[in-house]
Amino acid sequence: MLSINSLNKVYSDGTHALRDINLQLPTGMIGLLGPNGAGKSTLMRTLACLQSADTGSVLLNGVDITKQPMKMRRQLGYLPQYFGVYPNMTCRALLQHMAILKGITNKYEQSQQIDNLLALTNLSEVADKKVTAFSGGMHQRFGIAQALLGSPNILIMDEPTTGLDPVERQRLHNMLVNISQNKLVLLSTHIVEDIENLCTYAAIMMRGEIVESDRVDALLSVPARNVWLTRNKPQNKRSILSMTHYMGICKYRVMSDVQPDSSAEKVNITLQDRYYLELAKQGYDNAVA
Amino acid sequence: MLLLNEFRFLFRQPLVWLSLVILPLFSTLLAIGSGGENTDSGKQLIYLHSALIMLAVPILVGAISALLLIRDNTYNMHALVAATPISYTKRLLVRYSALSIFSISMTFVAMMLISIILWQRTGSFLLSTTLIHAAVFLLPSVLLMSAIAIWLSSKQYGVYSLYAVFAAIWLGYVALASLSGSPILAGSTIANNALLSMMIWLDPFGLTAYLQALLSGEHAAIDMQVLLNRLIILTLTSAIIYNALHQKTPPKPHSNLKIKQPQPINPKHSSTMYHQIGTQAAPIQILAELSRTALNNLISNKLNLLILCGWIVLVFSEASAGLDYAEPFSVVQPTSHDALNRVLWDVVANLGALLVLFWTWQLAWLNKRSQIHELIAASPVSSTVLVGSQIIATTAMLCILALATAVGTSLAEWLLQSEWNLTLYLQYLGLAFLPLLLLAGVFIAINTCCRHQLLAIGLSLFVLVVKFTSFTSLLGIAHPLWNIAGTPMVMGDMQWGFSASGESYIPFIGVWLLVIGSVMVLSVLRSHRGTAMIANREAFLSSRNIWLICFGLATLAVTHQLLKLQHPFIGFSTSDQWRAAYEKQYSHWHEIPQPTVIHINANVDFYPDDSMAELNLDMLLTNNTKERIERVLVGGFAAQDYQHIALDDASLTEFDEVLNQYQFTLATPMTEGETRHLTVKFIYRQPSLFAASMHQIVRPEFSYIRGIPIVPSVGFNPKYRIRNNDIREAHGVDRIPSLPPSEIFKHPQDDVGQYDWVTIHSVVSTTESQFAIAQGDLVRQWTTDDRAYFEYKSSGPIRNIPAWLSTPNAPTSTSVEGRQLSVFSPASAQIDAFHLQAMQSTVDWFTTNGMTHEFGHLNLISMPDIGPTGYALPGIVLINHKVGFRAYPNVHAGFDQRFRRTVHETAHQWFGHGIGNGVDHDRAFLIESLAKYIELVLIEQAYGKEAVTALVDYERERFRLQRANNQLLPLSLIDARASFEMYSAASVVFDTLRNEIGDQPIINALNVIWNHHKYPQRPATSMDFIRALKHQLGKDWDDRIDELFLSPLTIDSIVINKSSTARYPDSFTV
Incomplete structure (x- = not known):
């Protein structure tokens, strides 16, 4: 559906934010993983036609949206990582405002869709309150509602679950799975588990480059390697994928062909393991003391 | 360390770097733009430093304090900063110190720059004065302003509120200083003594107390009043800081996201599914929605509401203050013309432009400020619609502003029982607000394509600087097109409406529509869609953009050429350049004998409806x-173009097209007394792209052509030279020794100059419904082919300033001893008769006192508001319609200003066009100061002594204020150059002299110089009058005469009236 070809972007301070990005994004949910500063937001903003790349093209069903951004905007629902709202506007008024901007001018359709989205995001009861007075979670739910206005074919969501409580987070997951049947939903998040649970495809981005991209199940099949969970710190620090705590007790996830110690138990590989493996490969610190 | 930390923060802020450039630039412009020859450098330094402190300090402190003190809330850093182990008090004090030190240092550098520039100009470096100014005025002022800033920040006021407070301080101080008679601000008067006293003690800058001495003619000094004021200000500063530091409750952070209890999940919605609904593009509805939201945001902004309410008050106050004012002692029955003229062309034009800048900036960055920019930018709304909504919202705001203006002026009109006229309101408001809308287009375009807010503001402010200041003139590139989005439109009046400039309005609006339109299209193509990020990869110099740029530039280039055709001195070509080149190339002709003009035979045909006149002149040399x-x-x-120019018995041997000079070689040389005819034919066409100005105007309501400078002169014309010596030097021509007349003509001499007088015969035609006027006696008038002809002939030589007029107003005439006096005005016959009476009284006085002068008929013509309020030519007097024909005395006036004005201009037939000409190095004493004397005599004759006292008291006060305001060294009455010296001081001096010696010795002295120096004898000099007066009074009076006429005119000598101890005998002889 979306074809990204040789996308490059260098900021004026010399930061190479995008390095020769090439991706084919089909319909369905696609996760974008990467550490802070990897270039995820730059890529998402570029795909949302909010900023331009220095070179490269982005084809939406064959149309280069870097040259014809309106083609993208007409089908896009976008939720940035951070956003604000106009003062003195109620939730419904602001959704109405956004609906009109998205071309939903028929009053009946407008009202129906807004009511639907308010219900979907659990904002119906506060629809007539000012958005500036919303809590963090409500603010985020408003963002999700506005992104869904107009039934976009492409949804780009940068950290959509930020500030949501577990139930709201689950509700969003359900909704995304529901709507992604015939749409492209590009999801960026630090919660790797979310991507593993929701996405069919994922791409890992580091230092402006796509270091891995494939179906999630393919990313999980690391050949001839096993993942172990142990309480003992292995001698070979390079084999440690991650260090976690459970009830205050330190636990290590270790990638090794052989059992690192007798207490180590073999566990299924997760996307997070794969992500940490890529971090280690790229020389990132994986916070193992 | 903490302080350094503040400076580290400061010097990373673009606004700080911007101020590092702007403040020194402002001080340099201040210093360069003032002074000149004969300037009192000490006084100038005081004025410039005072102006800098009062104008720059509030703005600098306001701008930097918003950055330094409110940054935690602005950038959501409050929690992080508040969590650091530095107490609130300490943090506030450190920031206060940083703000004060930075502002003091910056302003001090600017003050030093001024001192250095004056040092280069005058040769004296006033370092100690600069240091004293910095210590006594700058330091406490900045400490107070910074204290106000930290107090506001401690009370959790936002950036806008802080800006609003400092803008109010800035504007409020200027208003209060003006009302307390600050000599720095032109036109200021002491409105109320209580206010003055209050300002002496409480002036935050301490300038009122300091500058008071100048109003009394003394030197400014740091006296006890100044020191007490500074002490009060420092005490107040301490109190404000104490209050800011000792709050009962600690400050809370501002946050856009107020944390509230999360809403409970409503289970019934949990199963709600998402359904797709199709979308359709509807640009008009989207545009309407965006415009509505934008307008709502502007209107719901409390600061904007405050501004709009304040606007009504400001307009009301400005319109009502002096709505019926014509001139001192004189009022008019006000109309909507007067009310709208009082506000539209300065308050609305200037402050309106600032408001437009503010609103367009608010609109352009609204989404970014609300952090909703990415949502909006990602929506399928074209950039054209986004920009269109800003245009519509700004238009709506301007309509609201126009309405607020109309409410303010209408209230003022209602209060003063003015004649309210709806049609005039629609016409005036439309004319004044359309340029503001075009200016809004410029600002919207800048904000649309500029990704940095600060850069966008900087560029927009630069547009305002170019548009409203003399910045381009200082650079020597003055041009009408620097008035960006503006037109040459000038205020209309009741005699000819907008006839002065109305023709130029549509062409200029059209040009700006094309230029600004192409700039806006370009900006839409380069739009960042409110995100401050690039959303367009198209190269700036793409073919589409190049076409747009070329279109805009071509429109400007064509306009420039059209303007150049009508006015040669625009852009890099200046009048001074032409004058300097003329002098360099032709001054040697001054030594070559040349014939003189002795008679002019003129055929002048006015076509007022076509704004043109044809002139055929036959000049006898x-x-x-x-x-x-x-x-x-x-x-x-x-560049006055002559269709035909020929000299009898001569061939044109050289024509200098650039300097418009013709050199003829005579076939037979002219011997002494021989004559030749010089014939010239040319057309004068009223420039349609410039506002009409004196002294060539051809319009249906008023036509007037003065021969100077469009009629060619013979030989080198020294009047074409640059007069200002600084400008002469800048253009590479030698300085002209500027010795004062009191020195040059100290001793009697024969070679002082010669009269340039001619006889004139004119046949002037105009449209049948109009009356043509020329100098001399009207000998015949007839009508042929729907045109009216008038033949005038001077009975003897008159000063060589030919002039021809055409007016639709019929004359009211009277005859005095064979001399016909006529008034041409649209006013009632009663008012015309009043002027005739004043003219007659003046003529009678001169005749009675033995000063006969044969200049023929005297015509007084009402002229529209086009510059001077009165102007006299030989045989012709022009008086402004408002002051001369609409005005009448106010209830406190003991005399009628119309009478005084007509007497003054009529007196110029003797003093100015009788004697007072022909001497190059004399100044205006024999012209203006003697006319002021005649005013006193005739006002006393008509209205009594009390009226004279009232007039002289007014002139004395006017002198005091203007002398205090003026930075030039004081001159004597004989050497006077400034109008307050040659007019106001003259009234006081002659009143004093009349009180001491009576009129007869003065009249005798005038008689002597009239009879000994009238044409064709040797012209009179001002010192001839002094010698004649001294001769009348005897040696005992020499010192007193020297004291009155030859000593510098100071506040001490004029305002503090000193009477002579000498006694004058009761009888005297001529």
């Missing part, structure tokens, strides 16, 4: 020298 004349130089000023 004679050789008044003893030498043979072989070559004759005939030249016009600048």
